Amino acid sequence: MKTILQAKNVQKVFGAKGNVYKALEDIDLEIKEGEFIGIMGPSGAGKSTLLNVLSTIDTPSAGDIIINGQQIIGMKEKQLADFRRNQLGFIFQDYNLLDTLTVKENILLPLALSKVPTSEIKKRVEKIARTFGINEILDKYPYHISGGQKQRTAASRAIITNPSLILADEPTGALDSKSATSLLESLSMLNEQNHSTIMMVTHDAYAASFCKRILFIKDGMIDVEIHKLQQTRQEFYQKILDVLASLGGGNI
Amino acid sequence: MTLFRIARKNIRKNFTNYFLYVASMIFSIVIYFTFVSLKYDEAITAATESSQKISSVFNAASVVLIIFVAIFIWYSNSFFTRKRKKEIGLYSLLGVRKKQIGRLLFYENFLMGIIALFIGVLLGSVLSKFFVTILMKVMGYDVIATFAISTNAIINTIIIFILIIAITSIYGYRLIFRFKLIDLFQADKEGEKEPKASFFIAVLALIFIGIGYWLALQNILESEAWRKIGIMVTPLVIILSVILGTYLLFNTLIVYLLKLTKKNKRRFWKGINIISTSQLLYRIKGNARTLTIISILSATTLTAVGASYSLYYNNKGNAELANPNSIMFIQQDEHLANKVNDKILQEEKHQIIYHKTIPTMQIRVDTSSLNNLMGESIQEYTFISTKTFNEMAGLQGRKDRLSLEGNHAAILDAGYYEGLSPEYVGSSLSLHVDSIAEDITFKKLLKYNVLNTKTANITVVIGDDLFSKLEKETALVNMEAYKITNENNAKEINEVIESILPDDASFSSFYNDYSLGMETSGLIIFIGAFLGLVFLAATGSIIYFKQLTEANSDKGRYNILHKIGVNKREVRKSIAKQVFFIFALPLFVGIAHSAVALTALSRLMQTNLLIPVFICIGIYMLIYVIYYFLTVRTYYKIVTK
Ligand SMILES: Nc1ncnc2c1ncn2[C@@H]1O[C@H](COP(=O)(O)OP(=O)(O)OP(=O)(O)O)[C@@H](O)[C@H]1O
Ligand SMILES: [Mg+2]
Numbered sequence: 001m002k003t004i005l006q007a008k009n010v011q012k013v014f015g016a017k018g019n020v021y022k023a024l025e026d027i028d029l030e031i032k033e034g035e036f037i038g039i040m041g042p043s044g045a046g047k048s049t050l051l052n053v054l055s056t057i058d059t060p061s062a063g064d065i066i067i068n069g070q071q072i073i074g075m076k077e078k079q080l081a082d083f084r085r086n087q088l089g090f091i092f093q094d095y096n097l098l099d100t101l102t103v104k105e106n107i108l109l110p111l112a113l114s115k116v117p118t119s120e121i122k123k124r125v126e127k128i129a130r131t132f133g134i135n136e137i138l139d140k141y142p143y144h145i146s147g148g149q150k151q152r153t154a155a156s157r158a159i160i161t162n163p164s165l166i167l168a169d170e171p172t173g174a175l176d177s178k179s180a181t182s183l184l185e186s187l188s189m190l191n192e193q194n195h196s197t198i199m200m201v202t203h204d205a206y207a208a209s210f211c212k213r214i215l216f217i218k219d220g221m222i223d224v225e226i227h228k229l230q231q232t233r234q235e236f237y238q239k240i241l242d243v244l245a246s247l248g249g250g251n252i
Numbered sequence: 253m254t255l256f257r258i259a260r261k262n263i264r265k266n267f268t269n270y271f272l273y274v275a276s277m278i279f280s281i282v283i284y285f286t287f288v289s290l291k292y293d294e295a296i297t298a299a300t301e302s303s304q305k306i307s308s309v310f311n312a313a314s315v316v317l318i319i320f321v322a323i324f325i326w327y328s329n330s331f332f333t334r335k336r337k338k339e340i341g342l343y344s345l346l347g348v349r350k351k352q353i354g355r356l357l358f359y360e361n362f363l364m365g366i367i368a369l370f371i372g373v374l375l376g377s378v379l380s381k382f383f384v385t386i387l388m389k390v391m392g393y394d395v396i397a398t399f400a401i402s403t404n405a406i407i408n409t410i411i412i413f414i415l416i417i418a419i420t421s422i423y424g425y426r427l428i429f430r431f432k433l434i435d436l437f438q439a440d441k442e443g444e445k446e447p448k449a450s451f452f453i454a455v456l457a458l459i460f461i462g463i464g465y466w467l468a469l470q471n472i473l474e475s476e477a478w479r480k481i482g483i484m485v486t487p488l489v490i491i492l493s494v495i496l497g498t499y500l501l502f503n504t505l506i507v508y509l510l511k512l513t514k515k516n517k518r519r520f521w522k523g524i525n526i527i528s529t530s531q532l533l534y535r536i537k538g539n540a541r542t543l544t545i546i547s548i549l550s551a552t553t554l555t556a557v558g559a560s561y562s563l564y565y566n567n568k569g570n571a572e573l574a575n576p577n578s579i580m581f582i583q584q585d586e587h588l589a590n591k592v593n594d595k596i597l598q599e600e601k602h603q604i605i606y607h608k609t610i611p612t613m614q615i616r617v618d619t620s621s622l623n624n625l626m627g628e629s630i631q632e633y634t635f636i637s638t639k640t641f642n643e644m645a646g647l648q649g650r651k652d653r654l655s656l657e658g659n660h661a662a663i664l665d666a667g668y669y670e671g672l673s674p675e676y677v678g679s680s681l682s683l684h685v686d687s688i689a690e691d692i693t694f695k696k697l698l699k700y701n702v703l704n705t706k707t708a709n710i711t712v713v714i715g716d717d718l719f720s721k722l723e724k725e726t727a728l729v730n731m732e733a734y735k736i737t738n739e740n741n742a743k744e745i746n747e748v749i750e751s752i753l754p755d756d757a758s759f760s761s762f763y764n765d766y767s768l769g770m771e772t773s774g775l776i777i778f779i780g781a782f783l784g785l786v787f788l789a790a791t792g793s794i795i796y797f798k799q800l801t802e803a804n805s806d807k808g809r810y811n812i813l814h815k816i817g818v819n820k821r822e823v824r825k826s827i828a829k830q831v832f833f834i835f836a837l838p839l840f841v842g843i844a845h846s847a848v849a850l851t852a853l854s855r856l857m858q859t860n861l862l863i864p865v866f867i868c869i870g871i872y873m874l875i876y877v878i879y880y881f882l883t884v885r886t887y888y889k890i891v892t893k
Contacts, residue, residue, distance in 0.1 A: 057815050078819045085817025096812040098527075100534040105526060110816055112521040121521055157816070 003066075004165055004197045005031040005054065010063035012049050012220075023049040024060070025220035031165075034195040036188070038202060038211035040244070046220040047201045048093060048169055054199070055088055055167050056080050068164060085110055089158035091168040093201075095150045097142040097157075103149075104129075104138040107156045114161070128156045131186050133179075147174035155183055159190060166190070168200040172207045184210045205244065209237035216247060223247065269335055272797060274368050276328040279793075280321040281372025282379060283786050285409045287317055289380035292402040296384060313779045317786070322416055324790050329361075329420045331797060333427060340428060350428050357424040365417030373409060377401045383782070390564070391774035392767060449508035457505045460497030464490045468852045473671045498547050498841060503540040506837065507533065524826040527813065531830055535802065542798055543838045546791045550842025553787040554872060555849040558865040560773070560780030562854075565864040567769035568740070573666050573700060575762040576648050577733040578742070579749065580704040582757050583609065589732055592749050596734060599745045605735040606647050610703070611728050612636050613719075617681055622674035634708040637719035644702035647735070652698060656715040662696040664703075664711040669858060681712075686725040690718065706760035707731060740766050788872065791838075792879040799831060799883050803890040810891040820892060827887050835880045843869060 012024035023046045031037060039047050052058035054065060056072050065072050068087060072080065089110075090096075097106050104125060105112075111121045129135045132152040137145050142153070151174050158166055168187070172180035188210050190196040202208050210233070216224040224243055228236045290296060291310040343353050467490050472478055478486050510533045514520050520529060536543075579596070583589045589609075596604060613635040620629040641662075642653050654662050663676045676694040683690045692714060701711050708731065714722075736742070742763040753759050810823055846869075854861040 078821065081814075081817045081819030081822075083817070084815070088817070090815065092815070096815060098530075098809055098812060100530045100809065101526070105530065108521060109526060112526045113523060113816075113818060113822070115522055118518045118521055121517075 001032040001034065003030060004033050004035075004068060005029070005199075006064075006066040007054060008064045010050075010053060010060045010065065012046070012053055012058070013061040023220055024053065027063070027220075027222060029054075029215070029222070031197060031199065033164075033197055034191065036191045036198045036200070036210065036212045038200050038208040038214040039217060040202060040208055040214060040240075041217035041223075043203075045217045047217055049220075050217065051167050051169050051199070051201055055090060056084055085113060086161065087164050089161060089163035089166045091151070091155045091158045091166070091171040093169040093173065095142075095154045097150055097153055099142050102139050102141055103134065103145065103153050106142070106153055107138075107160055110157060110161045124160055128160055132156050133182065148176060148179050151175055152179065152183060155186075159186075159196070162194065162196070164197060166196055166198045168198065170201055170203065172202065172204060177206075180204075180207065205237060205240045208240050209233045214240065214243075216243060218247070266336070266339075269332060270364065273328050273332040274364050276793065277325055277365065277368035278372045278375070279789070280325055281369055281409065281413055282376045284314075284317055284321050284412065285373050285376030285405060286380045286383055287314060287782065288408050289376065289402055289405040290383060290387060292404045293380070293384050296387060309775060309779065313783065316783065318412060320783075320786070320790070325416055325420065327794065328797075329423070331801075333424060335801070344428070353428045354425040357427060358421045361421040361424045362417060365413070365421065369410065369413050369417070372413075373406060376409075380405075387775070387778045390770075390778050392770035449504050449511055451508065453500055453503075454505040454508040457497050457500035457503075460493045460500065462497075464494035464497060465848050467493075468848050471671075472856065494845060495544065495548055498845075499540060499544045501841065502543040502547075502837070503537060506536055510536065524818070524822050524829070527818075528826045528829040528833075531806070531809075531826075532833055539798070539834065542794060543834070546794060546838040547841040547845065549787050549791050550838060550872070551845035551849065553784045553791075554842060554846035554865075554869060555853070557777075557780045557784035557872075558846065558850050558861060558868045559853055560777040561868055562857075562859065562861040562864040563773040564770075564777040566859055567773050568766065571762055571766040571769055574705045574765055575760060576644075576700070576702055577704055578736045578739040578762045579732075579734040579746075579759075580707045580761070581732055581749075581753055581759040582707060583730040583732050584754070584757060588752055588754075588757075591752055592732070595748050595752070596736065596745060599748075602736040602738050602742065602745060605737060606733075607735075608644065608647070608733045610636065610640055610644070610731045610733055611723075612640075612703075612708070612731055613685075613722060613726055614729050615683060615685060615722075615726070617683065619674065619681070621681060622676060622679045632709060634703060634711045635719070635722070636703070636711060636713055637716045638713055639716050641702060641713045644733075648702060650700075650702070654696070654713055656695070656713065658715060659690060659692045659718060660695045660715065661692040662698060662713040663694050664698050664701040664713065666699065666701040666705050667710075668697070668699045683722070685722050688722065688725050690722070692718070703731065703733070704760040707758040739763060743767070784868075784872075788875055792876065795835060795838075796879060796883050796886075799834065799887055800890065803887040806887075806891055807893075814892075823892060824884075824888050827891065828884050831880065831884050831887060835876065835883070839873070839876055 007027055007029040010024060010027040010029075011022070014021045014023055027050060039050065041047050049058070053060045054067075056065075056067075056075075060073070063073075067083075070083070072083070075083070097103075098109070101109065107128065108121050108125050111124065125138075129138060132155060134149060134152050134156065137149055137153075142150060145153070151171060155168070155171055158168070166187070171183060171187075175183060184207055187198055187200070191198050198211075200207070200211060208214055212228045214226050215222050216226075224247065226239060226243060231239070287310075291314065340353060340357070343356075344350065467475075467477060467481075467486060470478055472483070481489055510529060513529060514533070520526055581592075593607070596602065614632055615635055616630055616632050618629055619631050638654050638656050641664075645652055656662060661681075665673060665676070667673070676697045678694065680691050680693045683692060692712070701708065703711050736745075739762045742761065746761055746763050749761075750759060810818075813823065847865075850861055850865050
């Protein structure tokens with residue numbers, strides 16, 4: 001299996017002199033192609049920060065990050081942007097939809113930016129809208145749709161380019177259990193069929209049980225790591241709950 | 253006092269907001285003070301003896317300036333308060349009493365106004381000297397302006413601005429009472445609906461502008477429409493219909509066109525087009541009023557400056573048309589004529605290019621047979637022979653040569669105005685000289701004269717034979733005509749000759765008309781350019797401010813785009829495109845409006861304004877382009893920070 005992402009001694013410090021806060025403390029991490037990794041941990045543990053750093057949106061204070069064989073520390077701005085657009089797909093915790101665009105336009109934005117032919121764009125948007133059940137709201141503006149619909153729109157935008165690495169920050173946070181399941185199933189399907197590599201931050205043990213490997217983060221460090229291996233989802237779910245309990249209660 | 257402390261802390265925290273507001277106030281005060289100083293400046297009043305006329309022009313212009321300055325300050329004030337509504341709401345939420353907040357806003361605004369007034373007058377004092385020097389130059393004087401601050405100007409400025417400041421302060425005080433808390437918090441929110449555009453209203457925009465243009469381009473004297481609506485009312489109709497059309501244009505037509513471009517997916521879904529187009533669409537409706545104001549201001553500026561510059565530009569030509577000879581007078585006394593001749597010869601500054609004594613006849617004629625619309629029907633025309641005409645035309649470098657048979661005649665009318673002047677060609681005129689009565693027929697009209705208009709009035713050229721026949725019955729009047737070098741700098745010789753000749757010698761000179769024209773048109777162009785610059789600076793600033801606010805609310809959007817992989821070059825391109833649209837639209841519309849206005853004007857004045865107007869538009873665009881690049885740069889900086 002090819003290594004998609006490799007992080008070595010990654011650190012992230014916020015703030016200036018006198019008022020520094022270490023959000024990430026020495027993270028080592030390797031992700032192979034086709035993995036579905038979950039990241040869990042209490043609020044403020046540094047999950048979003050880790051995701052941002054790995055996704056080149058934010059720069060680490062120290063350490064190396066190699067994605068798809070490319071060292072991304074010290075890459076030119078334009079290279080980074082192209083890299084993000086072509087290789088990565090994000091589903092953000094706070095959606096990050098453009099309120100000036102309709103749902104449809106939001107979804108197809110990455111394709112338009114990459115100048116994909118119109119007919120191809122149409123095909124892909126249709127397919128994805130069906131997958132996430134948002135055909136009805138395609139011509140609405142983000143202002144007029146619910147949180148869950150926004151999240152599904154964001155997810156559609158993230159995967160429409162068939163990225164080699166999908167990064168999701170609590171993609172099910174605002175979804176009811178039915179749409180959460182359908183989103184998770186679509187992610188799983190992408191993972192199984194397209195061999196897309198997925199990294200997902202979540203608080204929810206049920207969502208995490210769709211992953212194949214889970215990292216538990218605490219105070220900016222990787223604390224525990226568990227693998228699904230041959231377990232069923234039910235068994236894995238149980239195991240996640242056990243770990244969470246052992247890590248110090250339900251305050252996650 | 254705690255309230256005072258809060259106010260001080262506010263100012264420090266929202267520095268840029270306050271800075272922009274105070275800066276625009278200072279700008280207005282400097283402009284106004286400078287202008288009023290000019291009005292009271294001793295060097296100018298002393299140099300221009302016709303102070304009555306000058307001061308009335310200044311007064312009219314300062315009224316325009318006051319109105320404009322008041323609007324501009326009002327605009328910056330509401331821009332400023334709009335950005336602070338949230339903060340005000342927060343105080344209210346924290347339990348500060350409304351009355352206290354109102355007082356805070358009042359003091360704050362008043363204090364800033366006083367500071368701005370102080371700085372403005374200080375800066376204006378320095379600037380006014382600079383402007384006085386320029387004004388003297390364009391009016392054709394080389395006086396060194398003395399530096400003196402006029403107390404009158406200071407008092408005038410203080411009164412006007414204390415009034416404006418007081419009004420805005422009271423408005424600030426009342427703000428808190430006029431809004432509910434929730435409104436204050438939502439003040440910053442953008443319009444959330446997708447703009448609608450009806451095809452019908454889009455067409456209406458074009459119709460309104462079309463009607464305005466069509467009316468403006470009518471021949472005023474003959475137009476049926478003008479007569480029906482009324483000569484005085486039509487200009488008003490034109491202005492209103494164009495303004496309304498412009499507003500609808502921005503409010504609907506542009507929205508409609510943008511939506512149309514959105515329909516073309518192949519272009520819209522390509523690269524950053526999708527971002528810039530939808531961003532524009534989202535904003536344009538909220539911007540319609542500003543864009544309309546800017547278009548109208550631009551059009552007014554261009555028209556006023558273009559027209560006044562044309563006046564200045566054409567001054568020399570007009571003086572030449574009225575005075576083909578540098579100096580001309582009626583010779584009544586040979587002795588005086590010789591004295592004048594000696595004086596001209598003595599003057600070292602000037603060489604005589606030619607000197608002619610021209611034999612003419614002054615004959616009173618009844619012009620009622622010419623369908624004369626203007627003036628008295630009995631007029632005194634000057635008659636010269638074909639020979640004289642050809643000789644003078646040759647000396648003055650004209651190509652026309654006449655040869656007239658029998659009772660055929662040609663008329664020389666330098667003040668000819670199509671439609672108002674008589675229709676000469678083909679008409680006849682009866683001459684009664686003593687016992688002789690002759691009917692002459694005009695075969696040719698020349699729209700210039702070879703004699704100076706003030707000395708000779710309208711001149712009739714008749715055949716040499718007819719001339720000698722009439723000559724026997726009436727006294728010849730000799731006219732002296734000189735062409736000298738350096739004719740536009742002939743103040744001294746002019747004064748000398750004027751002192752020698754009696755009034756009824758009808759002395760006329762190129763210099764007299766030229767310098768008078770320079771004085772009045774110089775003043776007009778100065779004021780035109782001054783106001784033009786002020787308007788330009790203001791329109792530029794309005795767009796600049798507006799764009800910067802939008803940049804701030806776009807920050808989040810560009811941040812999202814950055815996250816999903818839009819690089820900085822694309823961001824810059826998208827901004828450049830978007831801002832270009834906002835800048836180019838009103839400029840384009842303004843130029844179109846002013847082009848129509850100036851075309852109408854040039855028809856009315858029957859002069860060609862093309863070159864001066866192109867120069868004005870060129871300069872205007874240049875300054876505008878600088879604003880554009882400045883805005884793009886700042887926008888980009890804000891968004892990518
Ligand atoms: N830009 C920033 N400046 C300063 N501190 C920051 C910044 N971003 C995050 N932090 C701090 O870093 C820590 C980690 O934040 P992060 O957003 O990664 O938490 P998280 O694990 O995603 O939490 P949650 O589950 O609530 O989303 C937090 O204590 C946060 O306050
Ligand atoms: Mg987070």
